[in-house]
Amino acid sequence: MSATSQVVFVTGPSGAGRSTAIHVLEDLGFEAIDNLPMGLVLRLLDGPALRRPLALGLDVRNRDFSTDGFLELLKRLSKRNGLQVTTLYIDCSSEVLLRRFSETRRRHPMAAGASPGEGVARELDLLGPIRDVADTLIDTSSMNVHQLRDEVAHWFAPPGGGPLAISVESFSFKRGLPRGLDMVFDCRFLANPHWQPDLRAADGRDSAVASFVHADPQYLPFFSRVIDLLQSLLPAFRSEGKTHLSVGFGCTGGQHRSVVMAEAVAKALAEAGEQVSIRHREMDRRKPDARPD
Known part of the structure; x- marks a missing residue:
């Protein structure tokens, strides 16, 4: 041994x-x-x-x-x-x-x-x-x-020895900030699918909802700057010995805009080779299997 x-x-x-x-x-x-x-x-x-x-x-x-x-x-x-x-x-x-x-x-x-x-x-x-x-x-x-x-x-987690795990989370500001977030981005300025009758019942994982949010002229500059910011900070977090980074995206109901952003950012980071997990709080809280086991 x-x-x-x-x-x-x-x-x-x-x-x-x-x-x-x-x-x-x-x-x-x-x-x-x-x-x-x-x-x-x-x-x-x-x-x-x-x-x-x-x-x-x-x-x-x-x-x-x-x-x-x-x-x-x-x-x-x-x-x-x-x-x-x-x-x-x-x-x-x-x-x-x-x-x-x-x-x-x-x-x-x-x-x-x-x-x-x-x-x-x-x-x-x-x-x-x-x-x-x-x-x-x-x-x-x-x-x-x-x-x-x-x-x-x-x-x-091994200090400074393990990979930096990134969790990306969407949430509703009405229910408060999730516990333990390191960075928070407010998505409430983006066009809101809630006011579209055919999109209201869906969430940001739906392609029609995502397309609606992506069509907002402010979406792409916002998304690009968030990715640039995260990619510029990740090396510094690693050198500091940080093993976990939690990033949150919030909107009014936590169903549309924040979900679209969380999905897009998580996908971009994963494609860049990062270890990423994603959570949509307002959807997860309605699932019986979202509790510890």
Whole structure:
């Protein structure tokens, strides 16, 4: 095992966002293994040397999971030289967990024939001692999946060593600025498709809506200057060691103009070789799968 081996245990109550956190760590360059039986962890670490950081998902669904077993595992690994062990606990309030299970109608893994509320209470009680010793705790009670991704990246992205991930987001000013934006652009001066009866029900991903906004004489100069600005700043952000940049485009309803701009900018950056993700907040908030999992 190399002198810089890093292992992150990811745990927390069902429905809090543990699976999402695992996926984010994998995107950050970790080797990710979910639901590995605890009895195999030591055998895994006794094997060939780790070539990259390791993220292991452990929770009550593991067949040999126990609180005492998890704490004992941490104790044994803490005595190993050359191994950095971190416990990431994805937390959530019982009220929000219950609502999430009710919305998806999924059976809680600790409920069996009981109500989801009883399963949530049992699991939170079981995981309490692990929560108390966790190195990093992220509470997703008021987060969506995108905010959770940003938070995990904040804690675990390699400093100055990973690619600069760019997230592009559209939103409605009526609902306030999204959390964590680095740069915000106001698109409300562009021609508004809302006032076109045949376009009102569509959104900015529709080709007819995009064509309408593109036809505004102010669109192309605005788009070009935004791209020029971002491309001029990205090298400076990288040299500073920044690993994530969040850019927002807002309009009145978050459905037309901001979406058109976000789509166009994300596409241009991706075609330039950047690592880009896109989110349309006002559309995502209506989707049941937009919550952490």
